[in-house]
Every structure is written in C-alpha cells, then in structure tokens.
Amino acid sequence: MLALQLLVTGLVTGCALGVVAISFSLVYATAKIFHVAHAGIYTLGGYLAWSLMVWRVPLPLAFLLPIAACTALGALMQSQLYARLARRRATHLVVLIASLGTLSVIQNIIAAVYTPNILQFPLDWSSRMVAFGPVRLNWTQLLTIVVSVAAYAGTMWFAHRTILGKRIRAVASNPMLADITRLQPQTVYIYVIAIASALVCLPGILVPLDLGLQPYNGVTPLLTATIAMIAGGVGSITGAFVLSLVIAVLQNLSLLVMPGEWSIGVTFFIFVIFMLFRPTGLFAAAR
C-alpha cells in the first residue's frame, strides 16, 4: 500500500514537473537561453492567482488572468532583456547572470509584497480527499494530473499541427537558415518565451494550491525539470515530460529503500547515469 501511494503521489509531482520541463525545454531548445528567471514566473503565477482569489475574483478568471500576466512578462523579458543582450553579442554566461538577476528581483519583490510567510489558497475544496481503494488524493492533485496531461497534449499538437509550432521547430533546428528565410527568429523567440511562461503558470498555480506558496520555491522544480529536459533529450517535449514522471516516481519510491534526505540525490544520480550512457538524452532520436 505504501509503494502504491508513493507511486501515485510521485506521478502527481511528475506531471507538474513535466509541464515545467516542457516549457523550459521549449525556451532552451529554441532560443538557446538558460532561462533561470522561468522559476520566477512559475512563482509569480501562483501569487497572482492567490491575490485574485483573496479578492474573490471568479475562479476561472483567477486562473486565466495570471496566465495572461505571466505570458506578457515572459514576452517582455525576451524583448527587453534577452534580445538586447543578443544584439550586444553577450555571451551565454552574461545572459545566464542576467536571468539569475531577474529571478532574484522577482523573488525579492514577491517576498517584500507578500512577506516570506507560507500562504494558503482560500479554497476549501482543494484539500478535500478522494479515495481510490487504498490510494488517497485530494482534488488539487487530481486537477494537476488532468491539467498537466492536457498541457502536454496541447503542446504536442501545437508543435506539430500549427504553422507557428512548425515555425518554432524550424528556428530551433537552424536559427541562421531561419533568419535567411525570413522566419524572423527574434519574433519567434518572443512567442516561445510567452508560450512557455503561460505553460509554467499552470503548475505555478496548482502546486502551491496543494502545498502552499513561498517566494523562493521555484528554483528546485526548475532544477529538476532541467535534469529531466537534458535526460529526456533537449528539444524533445515527450522526453522532458516522461523523464519528469520517471524522476519524480523514482524519488518517491526510493523512500522504500533509503532515508528521505537522499531522495534529491536520486535525481542527480539518474542525471549522471544518463550523461554517462546516453548523453544526448533518452528521446533525442525521436524528435
């Protein structure tokens, strides 16, 4: 029973991480930016949703408005920060530091405005439990699974069935050729970060709905999602999502055989194994 509950809880966590991973993967594969500030957008989405719910804004709007705001913020970051750095031929290190600085600013503004207290969403239904035999999940966890799988499916459909999705994949595969053929990579980068920001807002709201809001909690999911992205194959949406599930489930199931403080070590152990035996990632060939 313990193993089954840990497995299911791991799947829930993995689904949320999967959306972070595919959104981060979109940015990295296309714009080649290690967009650490993505963790700040993840965190900000949750706080905006919390504020709207406290102000008794109707629930659908309380979910949609933060997504819109994060989308706009992501687009702003690309157009006003990363694009400017690119025009000045900044190195990857400089871009990374700028992104880190942006993350720090976002986190500290959130902490200053909302305080560092752990905040709870004012929704009674979110913690109500549903039992599936010996397994217990709350409504937020169920919603996380449904929304995350829908986000994955939606992203796959977008990438393969829409003109913009194909354009993004073209720019990702060859930015120079894309520039020559007037696919306007710089505009595509704005679209990509905007879409990624909208995607990451989903777990940014759902995870704190279950576990509470903290200003500095975005970095750990981003780090794990990065590992999932690399191990799954950079640019592979399916790879990022599947490896997120694998990592989260293994982290949870590792508790059956080792103490909890080693569970983070499991993540990095998986990463090292993949880098040794499959450095291009598990799904790299399936792109």
Added chain:
Amino acid sequence: MPRVCIGLAALAAGLVITCASAGAETIRFGGILPLTGPGALIGTAEMRGVQFAVDQANAKGGIHGNQIEVQFEDNQAKPDQSILSFNKLTDLQHVAVIFTGYSGPTLAMAPLATRKKVLLVNAGAQADGLAKASPYLINTLPTIGGEIEVISRWVAGQGKKNAGILFENGAAGMAGRDDYLKSFAEAGGTVVAQEATQFGQTDFRPALLKIADAKPDVMLVVITAGLLQMAQEYKQLDLKFTVAGTTFFADPSTIADPSSTGFVHTQLRIDAPPDLAAQFKAKYDTDMEFFAKQYYNAAQIVLATLDKVLAEGKPVTGETMHNALFEIRRFQGLIPLEFKTNTASVPMDINEMRDGKDVLLKEIKLE
C-alpha cells in the same frame, strides 16, 4: 553692552550643550538574522522584537543618555553568510553585542565570538551544541534537549511506546532527532522509524507515509518551517497516530487550523503584558508572537547589562558586557530567568491544540 551679555550667555549655553552631548554617543549593536529566504518569517519577528525594545529605550532617553542603534544583517539562515556578516559588524562597526538566531548560523559564529570576545545573544535557536559552543554565547532559552526530555516522558507516560521521528535535515533538526532517540528510549519507548525533510519543504507526504508504514503510536516532530502544511497533509492522509513536538510548534496558523487538533507540545512560557502587545501591534500591524517576545526579552537583558557597564564607567566591549551579565545573573524581563550557565533556565508548559486553541495540559519547571 546688554547685547554683548546676551551673546556671551548664548555662547556659554551652547558650549554647555555641546559638552553634554559630546559625552553621550550612539552605542551600536548588531543583529544577524534571516530577513529573506525561508527563515525570514521568524527572522523578521526576531528583528522586530529587538528593535521594539531598543526604540522604547531610546524614547526614554537611551541608556545613561546614550542612544542605542542595532545594525541588522541578513544571513538568510546560512552559516557562511553569517560569518561574513559577523566579520563586517565586528571589524567595521566594532559592535560589542550581536543578536543571533537559528542553530546553524549561531554555531558557525560561536568560535569567532570567542576569539574576538563579542557577546553573542541567542533567543531563538535550540540545538544542544549551543550550550557549550562558546563562553561568549548566551542562550536566553533552553536547548531543545530539555524540552524533548519532557515531551518524551509525557507521551511515553500516556502509553505511546512506539514512535516515528520527523526531523529537519539541519543543525536543530538533527540535534532534536538525536535527543528524541535518547530521551524516548530512556522513557521506555522504541523508535520504529525516522525520516528527514529539508528546511522550507512543504511536501511531507512521502515522509509521513513512510513513518505511518511503521505503525507508530506517536510521531515526534522537529521541524522549524512548514508545520501547517505538515498538519494538513497528516489530516488528508487520514493518519491516526499522535503528533508531538516542542516550542517549534508555536505557530498561530497551525494552532488555529482544525488539522492540528490533538497535537501536543512543550511550550516555553513567555508572555507580553496586554499594553505592550497592543503597542507592538500598533507599530508593526502584527501580533507579538513567540519569537518577537523572545527577542524583546533578550534585548531587555542586553540593555540592563549595558546599564550596569555604563554605571560602572567601563567601556562597552564584549568582555565587559559578558562579565556584567553574569554578575547580574537574574533578570526580570517578560519572564524571570536566571543564567546559572550560558543557557537560561525558564519554566515551560505542555499544551494540546484543540478547537483552534492551545490548551494547557501541564506546567513544568525546567531545572
């Protein structure tokens, strides 16, 4: 001629005022506390407790005419950052006293306090190692071992003989875990499971499930953040064992939440008079919680010590403050306490969380 007399009188008056104010100076202390990061909730309360006491003293004219200033440094509850802040305050600001909190940072600074003879005042951290970490470190509250001994005896006396331990993977949590292992065994119990969590973590489900799988009668808890989330997840998983802890459980939001009904814990006794609590609330728009009271109390101890040092005409150094504090030994701040050693002994209670309130079960005097 009258104008010359008036002018000379004014000049004389000015000289007198200047000489008087030249004798009074601003005495600067330091505070190294987490003002950002997961520890900021507690760190901010601690800072406000100190500042509130200092502001009150300054409003009454200071100590022997000297205004007091506290320079706070943010350490994010990290030991390495604490060292940098400690050196900055002592080498650049030459402070004689530094307020500190959190076990890891305090233990990191203790050897420096010994070497540089700076009085380190801890009013929040409780790792056992703090008792002997430095002759210049004073703890205004007991280390966690004392509380754990009391709660272990209590739960074992209630017939709970099998325990799981949930602890934070840091200095305070690991010290608490070790104390539980010793004290619960001495009380006739058996520890059947133990699980670590990370500081600031709010997903306790895997650890709770693993502990529950060992079928304990009671879960002994040493975590300093995320207690409300732990309580809610405990309730969601429909776990049945008793949950027990120490003063770390003194979180108003957890006490008010129905998920914590039945949680038992030791509670160091400290309270603020209603008018003082009202003044604090008016100033900071928040209630004067446990850590604010602790640090207000600690600041009162430091100010009383400073008063003695200045009255004796001694320079304000860490050494003179340290010696004066132990000469005074007994202090009456928010609670009466006595320094027989570096660590004060204070009374405590055993409380149970019930219907949104923290209900007294038993009073204990800690020797």
